[in-house]
Amino acid sequence: MVKIAVAGGSGQVAREVIDTLLATNKHYIAILSRSEASLKDAPSGVRWRVVNYDDQGDLVEALRGTHTLLSFLQLLSDPEGRSQKNLIDAAIAAGVKRFAPSEYGSAGTINMPWWAGKENTREYLRKVNRNKKVLEYILFQPGLFLDYLAFPYKTAKHVDPLQSVFDYYNGRAIVVDGHEDAIMTLTTVGDVAAIVARAVDYEGEWPEIGGIRGNRVTFSQVIQIGEKIRGRPFTVDNAKKEDLESGTLNTSWALEKRHPAVSEEQYAGFGKTVSIGILLSSIKGACDVSDELNQLFPDYSFNKIEDFLTRVWKGKP
Known part of the structure; x- marks a missing residue:
């Protein structure tokens, strides 16, 4: 059993993944959210933590002891990806082992300006790992x-x-x-959630590109x-x-x-x-999209x- 933190955990896709993770009854799950207003929506069996994505110290404290960090942060309101970059920096400082940025879409983002923030985050992850890998990460891409x-x-x-x-x-x-x-x-959304849950349990190193080809x-x-x-x-x-x-x-x-x-x-x-x-x-x-996770979980x-x-x-x- 490990601690999983879910940033933006009140979002629709996040909640599908959280439900699937809870059903495995294997992990301690903490949801990170900007607002207390969503506390009433917290699934039973998880901890809700209000965080400030502009406060590095707050993020680091919230992520202490976390093994895997899954991000579902909304990119439309933050096309530069500042909140997610702060989250990455805090994850590294807190000793988080694995990180999955807010993806859950296509492999490419050409002609899709609403997903410009994804490219910024991808580049930042490559940058922080340029000299040596300090944060294992995966891009979940189901189309x-x-x-x-x-x-x-x-x-x-x-x-x-x-x-x-x-x-x-x-x-x-x-x-x-x-x-x-x-x-x-x-x-399907259900297949995506199931594969993400399997990836969380996977003990080997994550591939950087996590194609999910339904x-x-x-x-x-x-x-x-x-x-x-x-x-x-x-x-x-x-x-x-x-x-x-x-x-x-x-x-x-x-x-x-x-x-x-x-x-x-x-x-x-x-x-x-x-x-x-x-x-x-x-x-x-x-x-x-590619099929790395189909190959990783062929059954x-x-x-x-x-x-x-x-x-x-x-x-x-």
């Missing part, structure tokens, strides 16, 4: 949550439904014209599976690459559902930005896209 293809239906306990460029409910999709073979990696499929395959499950042809909007590069989205629809981490002020035009970013980044290989059986979505959409209008 896009497969659960989002169930929108508007909720398929995870904590993670809310979100739209994607594949709209199974309305039978429509957006692709980049001529790039229908672009690769998407789609992994399903590796092309855009056209995702659409074909949708048409089969929904029993009707999809309407496909073909966006021109040159239009997308210029910031233009000439399609009949775009993402409208606001992520809870995005404020009302931030959301103006955000759906369009995310639509363009997902489309452009996917044709540049950002969503084709784990991932949810297959067609089976999962068939169960979700059975009997749905």
